[in-house]
Amino acid sequence: MxxxxxxxxxxxxxxxxxxxxxxxxxxxxxxxxxxxxxxxxxxxxxxxxxxxxxxxxxxLIASENEALNVFDFRSVAEQVLPPAHYAYLATSVDDDRMLEVNREGFLRFQLRMRRLVDIRQLDTSVRLFGHRWDTPIVIQPTGSNGAFHPDAELAVARAARVKGHLQMLSTVASTPVEEVIAARGGPVWFQLYAAENWTATQAMVKRAEDAGCSAVVLTVDLQGDSNRETVSRGIRRDDRDCTLCHDPNRPRPMHTHLDASSFRITGTPPRTGPPRPRGMTWEYVTRLKNATVMPVLVKGIVTGEDASLCEAYGADGLVVSNHGARAGASGRSTIECLPEVVEAVGGRLPIIIDSGFRRGTDIFKALALGATAVGIGRPYLWGLASFGQAGVEAVLELLRRELEMVMRQAGTTSLDQISPAHIVDRSL
Ligand SMILES: Cc1cc2nc3c(=O)[nH]c(=O)nc-3n(C[C@H](O)[C@H](O)[C@H](O)COP(=O)(O)O)c2cc1C
Structure with missing residues (x-):
């Protein structure tokens, strides 16, 4: 040419x-x-x-203090993590388009800012099951944090303690629940992947309860499995010997005292995953409710009908989630699912929402549409992979600051002042 x-x-x-x-x-x-x-x-x-x-x-930022937004940590995470681990973090389903779907959903909602309000004092605290948290930003459960940093869930728990956040701990965490609670210096919520048999599930719930967890969150959005192509490609690109770390005979901490066959975890390392009992139905929620003193939440709800069923079967709360675009290629963002869930629930149950939240404006929009609190997954993992506990703290701090700024811009000084009146739905 x-x-x-x-x-x-x-x-x-x-x-x-x-x-x-x-x-x-x-x-x-x-x-x-x-x-x-x-x-x-x-x-x-x-x-x-x-x-x-x-x-x-x-x-690339060289320290957590240089970050201007949470995406700055993603770039570092991509550089420092082995290809397979970064792919596990990043993957969505099919062609990964769902990641953009979750982000684009926020564009449907615009903010109506209000002026000349005394905004000197700001209160971002939220009450959930009798406990008051400093912030509505929740650390969602993510498996295998050891793949991102040697301090794994302990670093996340310490950051949660310093910054005053609610933390949910995954069934497939790298760290035992007892140690995480000690590092958090208080209760965490236990995320439950039901085992194939009830006895094994009960044993996990009992262990979480004995350890001091204050709620159990049953994840229901992977029952039909999910097609994660990016993680498969990442594993192919990674030429390290994975069996050095992934020992198929060494169960996850939550599974150690149980018969590994209860979980039917199959496949060669590192392609192991939680069990996905195909036969689970709504009665399971009631059964779980009757088996524990902890409040029970259902995670993975994306329709008004299922939100009503959560209530009908005794759940104490629910999490609107598509597993961070990892559950299925529905084409629907969670923020767009939220209004029908809020309508079905009618304020009777707390609603936590996650999947794609990266900005203070995203969080504000969900609160305005009726969510009680907002969860994040990947952003804190980017922070963890980049700079350990300090990275997680920095991510939490950035999101808190962004939320506070939007609250001031909208003339709202506490969460209960954030309402649908602050939203315009462009699709209407
Ligand atoms: C690497 C990774 C591991 C995850 N592991 C779990 C898990 O063990 N249990 C669970 O209920 N959700 C899990 N999730 C989903 C998160 O709890 C949460 O729904 C999601 O990350 C929120 O979306 P976001 O990553 O876009 O913020 C995981 C997500 C990621 C990215």
């Missing part, structure tokens, strides 16, 4: 890249951006300028 054509093509490509949401969202690896910018050294000044902007926008 003649040099002029090459230059023009590169310029066009860079202009396209500069305006690309993929760049803004940090979806392009820094290595790729660096290669692209290097390839443009010989092109004209406009293209060079664009190249420099790209290079700058992709610069």
């Amino acid at each position: 003649p040099h002029a054509d090459v230059t023009a093509s590169r310029r066009l490509f860079l202009q396209y890249l500069a305006g690309s949401p993929a760049l803004a969202a940090g979806m392009l690896g820094t290595g790729l951006v660096r290669d692209l910018t290097a390839a443009c050294l010989s092109v004209d000044s406009t293209a060079n300028h664009t190249a420099q902007q790209l290079e700058q926008s992709s610069t």
